[in-house]
Amino acid sequence: MSQGPVLELRGINKSFGAVQVLHDVAFSVYSGEVTALVGDNGAGKSTLVKCIGGIHPIDAGDYFFEGEKVHVSGPRDAADLGVEIVYQDLALCDNLDIVQNMFLGRERKSGLVLDEATMEEMAAKTLDGLSVRTVTSLRQYVASLSGGQRQTVAIAKAVLWNSKVVILDEPTAALGVAQTAQVLELVRRLADNGLAVVLISHNMNDVFAVSDRIAALYLGRMAAQVKTSEVTHSQVVELITAGRSGELGIKNGNGAAS
Amino acid sequence: MTTETLPEQAHKADASIGGYVKNYLDRVRGGELGALPAVFGLIVLCVLFSILRPAFLTPGNFANLFTQGAAVVVIAMGLIFVLLLGEIDLSAGYASGVCAAVLAVSLTNNGWPWYTAVAAAMLTGVVIGLVLGALVAKLGVPSFVVTLAAFLGFQGVLLLLVKGGTNISIRDTTILAIANKNVPPIVSWIVLVVGVVVYAGIQLFRARRRIGRGLLADPLALIAFRVLSLAVISGVAVYVLNLERSRNALIVSLKGVPIVVPVIVVLLFVWTFVLRRTAYGRHIYAVGGNAEASRRAGIDVDRIRISAFVICSFMASIGGIIAASRANSVDPNTGGSDVLLFAVGAAVIGGTSLFGGKGRALDAVLGGAVVAVIQNGMGLMGYSAGVKYVVTGSVLLLAAGVDALSRKRAASTGRR
Structure with missing residues (x-):
């Protein structure tokens, strides 16, 4: 798959009050690939993900989706584009079953009544597709x-909605x-699909083990985005x-990423 | 894309009747007791009281049980919505009292027709629920505190409405009929037969449709068992209620199903449908199970919270109307003293969890039956009110203990 990135960020800046968390970050994600986002605690991984997911508005920078410049101002916008985030705490309801959880908030209905049969079929098909x-x-x-x-x-819940980009937090x-x-x-199978x-x-x-590309954040800057096969541990x-x-990484400690 | 078929994998769960029994036993052992304690307790209590006091088993007393327990059952049914969210409404008892007072004042003092008076009482309930729900959801005051304040406040409102403790009697025949008149025997038989046939039809239709789409469906034997037990239990109840209860049948005949019973059955049906078959019901369970997950799934959690309190207070208003009908009057004690605790007790004894996320509308009926049997049986035994309170309190504590223990057990076996 050698087309351009499905999702691309350029020159993203994000501050919380006086603290600038993201400096001029560029980040590209390709279809059919697993891009690993690494970085130490506080490097800005979560903030970057939340910017992609529309939870935090970006201060400056461009957001391209499938080559088009888009404006994401909320989680709904991101979901409409086909970007789904699976958070670390998973956000599942223990007292509901698998199908009910997968369709939570987006239940299929026939008239007033829940269409359990269709939901069960779709859930089965999705899990089937992920074998x-x-x-x-x-x-x-x-x-x-x-x-x-x-x-x-x-x-599976994230994949169910014909999403194009799935972000997995640890x-x-x-x-x-x-x-x-x-x-x-x-995770590998998602990319292969x-x-x-x-x-x-x-x-x-x-x-x-699974990634095709690695993007490393360092103190709010994108240190490097490289192919996994070209770097060592x-x-x-x-x-x-x-x-x-x-050769890789930030020169002189500030500014341009390679 | 790999093409291994999940359907076989996903549906390899045993579909035979034996598999269902085994699955059920596993669940019980895993701490999911469901209605078991309530049904078991009901049977033990009934056997005990029938042996000690043969009067317990007469048709007249059987009918009494229904009219005595009706108000508590209805209030408990509304409370279940609030309990499902892990909240509590301590004011439901006095809310029912206030609504009953609104009814009595409109009917007797203002001379309104019964339907406007009933509408006014129900509207009062809805408004109470909106205020309580908004305070809990929007302002973030714990429901325990909000409703405890409302518990005191409504007690005062009730006193003000009945002008410092006078007793407002109700003379409207329609309202009085709810708890004091019966359905003609032939009508109740027809309704029963139609009800059972419709229930069986729905169950078979659903099973056939699921099988047609290649999904796992309930085995026929299980459906037959459900339909048969519904037919037998309700058939026996209708038969007994249709026996002559009057001491002197020549002067006045007293037989038939009390009108409150179909009222409760309709409410049970409606709320069971809402909880199990609609997206709204699903969201109630979801918010009770994990509010944060529900919020992220796009569910308006505040709206769900407020609506649960509205349903609770609305049901309390119906409970208040039934209580007023049964007592033929409204006084400062309507909906007071033990009503709320009995309602909470009924819900918990029936199997609704105080921790949220678990419960059914049916729990109110089962638990309410246990509470009614205790009250009725101990009354027949001639115990004082003091002893009755102690026993009912202990049963509530026992039920809450069973709830907490089964939760612990469920956690240790990985079921919750």
Whole structure:
């Protein structure tokens, strides 16, 4: 897939009061690829994601979606474009089942009554498309699911709406080894199905296991956006901790990213 | 795209009747007791009182149970909406009293026709709910405090409405009929048969449609069991209520289903439909389960909160009308003293969780039956009001304890 990026940000600035959190950030996301967004605590990952999701308005900079310049002023706008964010706390209701959670707030109705059959079919089709085999019944309460299964439901919920960009905020942070592998496999499959995936992670193993590109933020600046195959483990760690690594990264500590 | 078929995977859950029984037992063991404690308690209490006091089992007393418990059941049904959100409405009892007083003042003092008086009472309920809900949702005052203040306030409003403690009697025959007149026996039989047939039809239709679309449906045996138990239980109840209850049938005949019973059945049907089949009902459960997740899913959480309080106070107004009809009058004690605690008790005993997110409209009826049986049976045993309060209080505590324990158990088995 060699077309331009599906989502592209240029020169994004964002301040909270006197504190400038994002400086001139450029960020591109491509269909069919997993872009890992890495950076130390406070580097601005969450703020950047919230700007993409329309939760924070951007102060300056351009937001392109499929080559067109767009204006995103709220979470609804982002959802309408096809950008879905899966937050770390997943936002699932324990007392509802899988189908009910996947359609929460966007229930299918026939007249006044909920159309359970259609919703169940669509949920099954979505999970099928992700070849999820870990869920036995769609009518299981989310309370009875494991951490990995919950993550799967949350991701499936994001995919259900024909979304084009799915942003995952530390999907494996609270999971064990086997479940992490399952979720990473799912992340890879999302990209293979043609979606653009942004993966926020602190875990270098996860990043190198699934990502095609790595974008490293350093103190609110985009240190580098590189292909995963062209960098080494230690180079990425240097980018995260020092903002540069040899030829890569921020020159002279401020300004232009390579 | 991989093409492994999930449908087989997703639906490999056992669809046979044996699978359902096993699934149900697993759920109970996992701490999801549902209606079990209420049904079990009801059976034990009924057997106990029938042995100790044979008068308990007479048709006359059976009819009494319904009219005694009706107001509490209706108020509890409204409370369930508030409890589902994890909130509480302590003022529902006196709200029903205020609405009953509005009814009595309009009817007796102002001479309004019954329908405008009833509309005024219901409107009062809706307005009360709007105010309480807005204070909780928009201002963010804890519902416990808002409704505790309202509990005191409404007690005062009630006193003001009945002019410092006089008793306003109700003479309107339509209002009095609600709790004191019966449905003609033949009509109740027809309604019963139609009701059971419609219920069976809906169940079969839904199962057939799901099977037609390749989805998992309830097995036929389970549907037959549900329809049959509904037919038997309601059939026996209607039969007993249609027996002659009058001591002297030649002078005045007293038989038939009390009019409050169909009123409750209709309310039960409406609210069950709202909770289980509409998006609004789904959102009530969602907000009770995880308010933040609901907000992010685009649900207007404040609107859901306010509407739950409106439904609660609206149902309280209907409860107040029933109570006024049964007492033939409204006094400063209408909806007071034990009414609210009995209503909360009914909901909790029926299986509604005080922690939010779990409950059904049916819980109000089941729990209300337990409360009514305790009150009625202990009255027949000749115990004083003091003993009745102690016992009912203990039962409420027991039910809340069962709720908390089953929640703990559910957490440890990964069900909640």
